[in-house]
Amino acid sequence: DTEVTQTPKHLVMGMTNKKSLKCEQHMGHRAMYWYKQKAKKPPELMFVYSYEKLSINESVPSRFSPECPNSSLLNLHLHALQPEDSALYLCASSLITGAEQYFGPGTRLTVT
Amino acid sequence: AQKVTQAQTEISVVEKEDVTLDCVYETRDTTYYLFWYKQPPSGELVFLIRRNSFDEQNEISGRYSWNFQKSTSSFNFTITASQVVDSAVYFCALSELMNSGGYQKVTFGTGTKLQVIP
Numbered sequence: 733d734t735e736v737t738q739t740p741k742h743l744v745m746g747m748t749n750k751k752s753l754k755c756e757q758h759m760g761h762r763a764m765y766w767y768k769q770k771a772k773k774p775p776e777l778m779f780v781y782s783y784e785k786l787s788i789n790e791s792v793p794s795r796f797s798p799e800c801p802n803s804s805l806l807n808l809h810l811h812a813l814q815p816e817d818s819a820l821y822l823c824a825s826s827l828i829t830g831a832e833q834y835f836g837p838g839t840r841l842t843v844t
Numbered sequence: 845a846q847k848v849t850q851a852q853t854e855i856s857v858v859e860k861e862d863v864t865l866d867c868v869y870e871t872r873d874t875t876y877y878l879f880w881y882k883q884p885p886s887g888e889l890v891f892l893i894r895r896n897s898f899d900e901q902n903e904i905s906g907r908y909s910w911n912f913q914k915s916t917s918s919f920n921f922t923i924t925a926s927q928v929v930d931s932a933v934y935f936c937a938l939s940e941l942m943n944s945g946g947y948q949k950v951t952f953g954t955g956t957k958l959q960v961i962p
Contacts, residue, residue, distance in 0.1 A: 774935055774952035775889070788949065820887055830939040830950065832879055835889040 735759075738823050738836035746844055747813060753839050755806040755823030763829040764806040766798060767822040769838075775822055781806060782829050813843045846871045846940045848953035856959045857926050865921045865956045867936030873897075878912065878919045879937040879950070889935070895919060926960045933957045 736757045745751050755764065763782050767775035780788035781800040789798075795817075797809040806823055820840050824833040847870040857863045869878065880892040893903060895912050903910050907924045923930055936953040 774955055777949065780949075822889065824889075830877060832877075832891045832894045833889075833950065834891060835881075837886070837888045840887075 736823055736825055736834050736836035738821075738839055740839055741837065742840050742842075744842045744844060745810065745813065747815075749813075750809070750811045752810065753808040753821055753823075753841075755808075755825075755836055756804055757825040757834070758804055759825060759827075759834065760803075761825035761827050761834070762803060763826045763831070764800065765824040765826075765833065766806070766808050767824065768817075769820045769822055779808075780829060787829065810841075813841075815843050817841065818843045846873075846876075846938050846949075846951045848936050848938050848951050850934075850936055850953035850956050852956045853954075854957045854959070856961060859928060859960055859962050860925050862922060862924050863926055863958065865923075865934050865936075865958065867919045867921065867953060869917050869919065869936070869938045871917075871938060871940050873940050877939045879939070880910065880919075880921050881935045881937060881952075882932045883935065883955070884932040892921075923958075926958075928960050928962050931958060931960045 739754045765780050766778040768778055769775045777790050778792045779798040784800045784803055795812050799807040818841055820838045822838045823836040826833045849868045852866055876897045878895045882890045882892055893910055900912050909922045911920045933955045935955045937950050939950040
């Protein structure tokens with residue numbers, strides 16, 4: 733099973749809302765990632781978790797808050813987002829950091 | 845700092861033609877991994893291949909082949925007899941050792957959009 737699942741697939745939220753994105757994998761991978769992707773751009777790394785500990789935070793604004801409750805789950809909590817945060821948010825996992833990553837289908841987020 | 849350059853922004857080919865996607869990378873390390881990913885219009889990135897910096901053997905998988913040349917810092921991807929289903933954005937990526945204990949960061953190129961015309 734090489735599947736990474738993400739929910740929801742689409743999300744529309746206002747600038748004052750609080751929402752969460754969820755990601756799950758059951759491949760026994762110990763590294764999990766959040767990426768942000770704007771149209772016609774490559775994925776932009778946001779956070780890396782390794783063995784459930786945050787190992788990389790790419791200077792992401794605090795309105796994005798990651799959480800790794802266990803080795804299979806990764807959440808991204810959203811609060812007070814801006815319209816420029818509208819993008820495709822991709823979750824990925826890999827056996828260890830730096831190895832090939834398996835991506836979920838993404839959550840398309842629109843901030844109004 | 846590591847860098848991946850995909851100079852071809854968009855390529856259009858007619859079905860059954862061969863096409864090569866170029867990737868040039870920069871790194872100061874001797875130990876690194878290179879990757880290719882495919883992103884079809886549906887949006888999900890699909891892993892295609894990983895190559896270790898110590899392994900310069902070319903690889904073939906069906907209609908796909910990869911040419912890794914350390915001397916020119918290139919990792920090119922060729923699709924033989926292209927099909928409409930190959931239409932996608934293809935990303936080359938590099939992961940580099942940042943600290944002891946493992947590779948930490950992957951840098952993606954800007955991607956090449958391939959359109960295969962029937």
